[in-house]
Amino acid sequence: MSTPGGGHPEGNADSALHRALERLMAEIARLCLARGMAFADAEELLKRAYVGAARAALPPGAGARDISRVSTATGLNRREVTRISNQAGAPPAPRRSPATQVFTRWVGSPLLRDARGEPLPLKRQGPAPSFEALAQSVTRDVHPRSLLDELCRLGLAALDEGTDTVRLLRDSFVPSEDQARMLDFLGSNVGDHLATAVGNVLGREASQLEQAIFADELSDESLERARQLVATQWKTMLAALVPQLQALIDADRDAGRPARKRIRIGLYSHQADMDERNDSAGHVAPDNEPEDD
Structure with missing residues (x-):
């Protein structure tokens, strides 16, 4: 069976997969090199991802044979699969911090926007609308002043000491001065986007919007x-x-x-x-x- 472009459908699909992965890996390599990550470290992460994906695909009750099955599926030898399997699992996906939630609610709430749709400056303390009331609507486990200090540190908000009011400095959370948090966002946002695209390509679940x-x-x-x-x-x-x-x-x-x-x-x-x-x-x-x- 041939396709209009010639060749076999399987070969065309393999070529398309290689092209897609090459583009994705080029950006991953660019990030790794910019952050000084050696190839061996990136390779180890890929091995862990392979083993994790292979384990997730195993049928229930694989039991003692799972090492062999994972080895066969991934091409890694049994010793490597055992070593990786005995290591601690990958860290959980980062959760949104209370400061991030305060920022999002401030930007998104219609009660906290002026007639032009811009976020209102807020009194630091007092009844709503105030920063204190906003912060307490998100959490009472962290003091509002601590949340304000974090937003100011990230360059998202500023406190006017003279008027004791707080105003937003930007309308999107891209904390350029906090590289760790930016990388968390990269993993979360791009990871979910990629999971949606991969799921749609594999067709094993209901299609998601992408x-x-x-x-x-x-x-x-x-x-x-x-x-x-x-x-x-x-x-x-x-x-x-x-x-x-x-x-x-x-x-x-x-x-x-x-x-x-x-x-x-x-x-x-x-x-x-x-x-x-x-x-x-x-x-x-x-x-x-x-x-x-």
Whole structure:
């Protein structure tokens, strides 16, 4: 059986897989090199990921044969599989800090925005609307001043000592001065995005939303305008979704329903020079849906 491009479907799928992995690994390698991680360390992480994925795919009750099955599936020898299996598991996914939750609720709450949709400055103390009331709506386990200090340290908020008011300095949480937290976000956001895309490709679960739009033949001026459009859309989506998601959480809690599920909703925008080999006319199209002829 052949495909319109010639060759066997399996071979074409393998080539596509290699191309996809090469692009993904190129960015992983760039990050590892920039952070001084040697190849051996990255290789060890990949081995652990292989063993973990192979174990997750084992049928129930594999028992004593699981080492052999994992070895066969991964191509790693039994000694390596045993060594990796005896090591502690990977750290759990990072949880959102209370400061992050305060920031998100401040940005997303319609009660804390002015007529232009911008986050309001807040009195540091006192009844709502105040930073103290906002912080206590998120948690009473951490003092509001500690949460304020953390937001200020991350460059997300500033305290005006003269008026004793707090204002936000940005409308998205990308703490450039906190590399560890940025890397946590990278793993969480890209990890969930990749899990969605891989799950859709494998087709073993119900498809999840994973769409994109691409546009080419843009000037520098148009690209800057496009960036502004994306930022505006993110603000709109954030303001619309955060209160509704919080209402769902509150409703589950009030109804006593088991709450074991999570959702991550994101928006990204990537800008780069066009491939010099691409000489097509400028156009806009979905990136993962077939285009009309």
